Amino acid sequence: MKSSNYFEFFSPVKINSGEQALSTLGYELEQLHVNNPLILTNQSIDELKILDILLSNIKNIEINERQIIKTIPNQANLENVKKASERYKELNCDGIIALGGEAIIDTAKGVNLIITEKIDDLKQLIGIETAHGDMQPFIVIPTTSGTGSEAALNAVISDRNSKNNLEFVSSKLMPDLAIMDPRMTFTLPPRLTASTGVDALVHAVEAYTGLQTNPLSDAYAFAALKLIGRNLEPLVNDANNKEYRIAMNNAGLMAGIAFSNSHAGIIHAIGDACEKISNVSHGDVLTVLLPHGMFYNLKFDYCRKSYQDILLALEGTEKFVDTNEKDRALMAVDAVVCILNELRLLTGIPVRLEEIGVKRSEFEQIIDKAMHNSALLNSAGQVQREDIKNILEAAF
Amino acid sequence: MKFLHHLIDKLILSLIGRSFSILSDQDPGIKRELSYLPEEFIIAIAVEKNGRYMIVQKIEDSIKYYGYHNQTKNIDLKLYFKDEEFAYQVLAAKEGIRQAFSEHKVVVEGDLEYAVSLIYILEIIEAYIMSDQFIERVLENKFTSKISRLKLIVKALFLFREKGEI
Numbered sequence: 001m002k003s004s005n006y007f008e009f010f011s012p013v014k015i016n017s018g019e020q021a022l023s024t025l026g027y028e029l030e031q032l033h034v035n036n037p038l039i040l041t042n043q044s045i046d047e048l049k050i051l052d053i054l055l056s057n058i059k060n061i062e063i064n065e066r067q068i069i070k071t072i073p074n075q076a077n078l079e080n081v082k083k084a085s086e087r088y089k090e091l092n093c094d095g096i097i098a099l100g101g102e103a104i105i106d107t108a109k110g111v112n113l114i115i116t117e118k119i120d121d122l123k124q125l126i127g128i129e130t131a132h133g134d135m136q137p138f139i140v141i142p143t144t145s146g147t148g149s150e151a152a153l154n155a156v157i158s159d160r161n162s163k164n165n166l167e168f169v170s171s172k173l174m175p176d177l178a179i180m181d182p183r184m185t186f187t188l189p190p191r192l193t194a195s196t197g198v199d200a201l202v203h204a205v206e207a208y209t210g211l212q213t214n215p216l217s218d219a220y221a222f223a224a225l226k227l228i229g230r231n232l233e234p235l236v237n238d239a240n241n242k243e244y245r246i247a248m249n250n251a252g253l254m255a256g257i258a259f260s261n262s263h264a265g266i267i268h269a270i271g272d273a274c275e276k277i278s279n280v281s282h283g284d285v286l287t288v289l290l291p292h293g294m295f296y297n298l299k300f301d302y303c304r305k306s307y308q309d310i311l312l313a314l315e316g317t318e319k320f321v322d323t324n325e326k327d328r329a330l331m332a333v334d335a336v337v338c339i340l341n342e343l344r345l346l347t348g349i350p351v352r353l354e355e356i357g358v359k360r361s362e363f364e365q366i367i368d369k370a371m372h373n374s375a376l377l378n379s380a381g382q383v384q385r386e387d388i389k390n391i392l393e394a395a396f
Numbered sequence: 397m398k399f400l401h402h403l404i405d406k407l408i409l410s411l412i413g414r415s416f417s418i419l420s421d422q423d424p425g426i427k428r429e430l431s432y433l434p435e436e437f438i439i440a441i442a443v444e445k446n447g448r449y450m451i452v453q454k455i456e457d458s459i460k461y462y463g464y465h466n467q468t469k470n471i472d473l474k475l476y477f478k479d480e481e482f483a484y485q486v487l488a489a490k491e492g493i494r495q496a497f498s499e500h501k502v503v504v505e506g507d508l509e510y511a512v513s514l515i516y517i518l519e520i521i522e523a524y525i526m527s528d529q530f531i532e533r534v535l536e537n538k539f540t541s542k543i544s545r546l547k548l549i550v551k552a553l554f555l556f557r558e559k560g561e562i
Contacts, residue, residue, distance in 0.1 A: 126507055127506050127507075128502070128505075128508070166507070210498065372510075374509075374511065
């Protein structure tokens with residue numbers, strides 16, 4: 001297989017990360033000329049008083065209740081995007097703030113598309129690079145880390161009528177600003193912290209081994225892996241530790257930038273398929289599939305080379321030097337398995353598909369779905385149905 | 397040189413469309429991917445956004461070839477390259493469509509799952525009409541031909557394109 005000799009890399013998001021990062025919000029709104037933002041969030045974020053922290057940091061602007069939509073569900077859908085867009089127009093808003101996880105961020109991306117492209121039906125823009133207008137100012141304040149949505153150029157929005165997930169991929173979807181403040185993610189319990197951390201780990205690993213791997217995304221993925229290797233387990237042990245939390249927020253963000261530019265691969269393709277067919281959680285299924293996907297990739301030369309770097313990032317120089325060159329790729333998989341085992345001991349994250357509710361009778365449907373996931377085209381080799389079946393069987 | 401590339405792009409894309417129609421009844425891989433697409437599904441492919449689109453439609457599990465068209469309304473899936481030179485790399489068998497897709501050289505308007513099906517189909521068609529070296533270099537999977545290259549090309553040349561409104 002030939003590695004790529006051409007790449008595109010795009011990451012225009014301004015990032016304010018760290019302690020008290022949210023206090024820059026007033027200044028940033030002014031810089032973006034936003035005087036009347038629409039805030040998208042959900043009820044639990046309000047109950048956890050995270051919304052209050054946000055509002056206390058918006059100075060010189062009056063926010064009324066109607067500018068805050070607290071009813072965004074756990075899966076972005078067309079109806080909510082439409083309702084939020086109507087509210088945006090009705091209140092003459094001039095910017096969007098997404099406070100929450102992936103679903104809220106994806107809903108906000110959908111609103112931005114509808115407003116900017118002046119359309120009624122978001123389905124007109126399904127696909128890759130279908131948006132062309134100048135987008136509305138858009139600020140993302142994530143309350144989970146690991147998804148990388150704050151730096152991702154895609155949005156997945158479900159159509160309840162057709163029961164399909166609509167995928168939008170465009171560099172225009174990236175926010176102008178992402179604010180990563182540890183106060184926003186402190187409330188994550190250890191189990192969810194482990195799960196979102198593994199999500200970031202998968203993003204970094206897949207960004208490193210896809211067909212579109214390139215020096216720039218590699219730099220982000222490598223840095224993310226280093227942070228994950230040093231901070232994920234300590235953070236799960238001490239979920240309120242600010243230092244570890246900031247490090248993992250940054251890791252999730254960098255892994256997001258990496259995989260947004262060099263795509264996900266076979267692990268995500270199968271994981272997404274399991275999510276859709278067996279209705280299992282994204283974090284759990286990726287946790288189970290990660291070592292099996294990596295093991296499958298060991299048969300490709302360039303993946304083995306990339307995995308050597310993964311060993312260096314996760315385990316450090318000493319272990320890297322002490323390991324025979326031909327064993328380094330395998331040891332990288334072993335390092336990942338060790339991380340997962342530690343996390344299982346601490347939080348009970350799953351190791352088998354059966355454990356999370358995937359049924360063997362669903363395999364054919366999962367394979368069909370995974371084969372038609374665009375991430376699979378970016379995976380090493382030309383993945384066949386049989387390859388996916390083998391991974392599913394091994395992970396079952 | 398640009399004109400030559402333009403000519404090659406146009407000819408090969410037309411050959412791909414015609415071959416798609418012929419192979420839709422013969423190749424099991426194409427049949428399987430076609431079964432994934434809805435009935436009366438219309439696909440448009442161009443070498444660049446503002447170029448003419450080669451249009452095909454799935455009707456009763458077969459493909460009808462409509463030739464090149466300017467109007468691209470009622471299209472379910474549109475695929476074009478960011479630049480004609482990118483298209484040339486793929487159509488002149490210097491790079492696989494999968495690689496071009498991964499490298500962000502391809503723009504897709506429509507459902508990405510269907511786009512993935514189309515890319516699998518294009519790979520199979522390329523395997524039929526391109527050289528054996530290309531198959532070996534770009535397409536790693538096992539490929540079993542159901543019709544000889546020469547026979548396919550001759551059949552494709554004599555294929556009538558469908559007339560009328562799309």
